[in-house]
Amino acid sequence: MNAARWISVCLVAVGLLAGTASDTSRKNPVVMLGGYRVLAADFHIHSFPLSWALLGPFDTVVEANRQGLDVIALTPHNLIWVGEAGQWFSRWTGSPRVILGEEIVSRRFHLLGIGIHRTIGWNQSAANAIDEIHAQGGIAIAAHPLKKYWRAYDAEARGKLDGTEVLHPLAYQDPKGYTEMQEFYARAKVTAIGDSDYHGLGPIGWCRTFVFVREDSEGGVLEAVRAGRTVVVDRDGKSYGNPQFIALAANDPEFQGLLRPPSEAGLRGNLAMTSRVCGMLGLLGLFVFGCFRPERSWRQIPGSGARG
């Protein structure tokens, strides 16, 4: 049994070493289209603690860099200080750009305030919350606007929105919900946004927005969203957003390169696979055979055979 335990420990160690060696960041090439710089952005990201997320703010920033995101908005539930920690860290590391935000979570709607500096209360109407976001110089994005939230977005609120999520991981698990988000986008006639609503599961930026900016700055990103200069491409290759930029993007090989997830081919891919397989086998072995040397009495049991 000791041999099985030691083999398990070694497998976990190999998994850890291989995974750490494959943990490299991806820097996107500078892509210019129609005179604008194209940035990959995810405006709906949660961090530990308080927002049902697994990764802390620093780790979230590093992970966004690894997944080739140029801009992220940290959007804790009904607060912003977790985002401030991530923004401080990104200024120190240099990339990606972190914009402060908040997911205003109420019973009737979920709303993203991006580019804000103070917490916005949830106990108000969507239209009032959007006014507060605008008063702070931010943009308001309807978060996963499923049918159950539509009542909160009355004509007044829809008229004030800057954008709405048209692509979200819900698209992969709930076709009805995906259709509802598309319907809301068609009704609201605002900027198309693709967000991963990241809580720590799966790749950050799995759903993302391509923003066409005049300048690579927070102000530049917010201005581009207000002006509707975004493109979102869904799992089937269907594009949403500004038709002019969709047409430009469709024929540009560099833009098409941005759509693909970070390359896991070659040595990096092999290391990642080694890490997955060895790590899982090792952890399973530690569970089955026990990770600690059994107590003395465990070995001393009469007739217990090879146990221990």
Add this chain to the structure above:
Amino acid sequence: MHFTAREDAEKMGQTNSGSESARLPPWAVSPEVWLMFRPKAAYEWLADAPEGRKNWTAARRPVYFAFLLGCFVSLVASQRLTLRHVAGGAINGGLLLLAQIAALRIVCWRERKVSFSRLVDLFFAGYGPWTLWILAFSAVWAFLPPERAFAFGWSGSIAVTAGLVTIWSVYINYRFFEGVLRRSKAGAAWDALRIWAMCWFVCILIFGWGALWSEYLRIPGR
């Protein structure tokens, strides 16, 4: 689930009295596995086993479980084990384990029969169901492509399976209080429920405080 160590031993022709020990079931390759399926027998036997080095005894299983949580975070977030994710996840998850230890201290405040370090070790040995759950979800996110993992591992299945595992764990803890601390059936059940209520309370505070009032407690907006 209703056999005691003595009954297990008698079935195999041995007794658990005096200097003789019960023969373990052949499938019980580790205390954790034995506790998952025969918690009463396992806890009675483990409670009689001699205690190891006290300091390490208290820390070893919580530290291992924190490491396991770190591995879980790493596998679901990046589909590999990386030092930064494992370390971060272990620290964040460690808060929950500290809360669990604090809850155990509160519930066993007056306990003098067994040292607290021994209690912590035996209590965390009953984490087999959670270990299995963590390994299963890690495998889903590590090996399936994201679009399939999203379809499989989203909120519904997480909540349902976590609920079932919690019930299984509460039962194991019930046997812990009954077998190790010799509580009555009602006392053991009450202690098991108390400890998990405290743990889930802390978990919801740490992870979900931001939207607790506005959404989960259904306080109406204007």
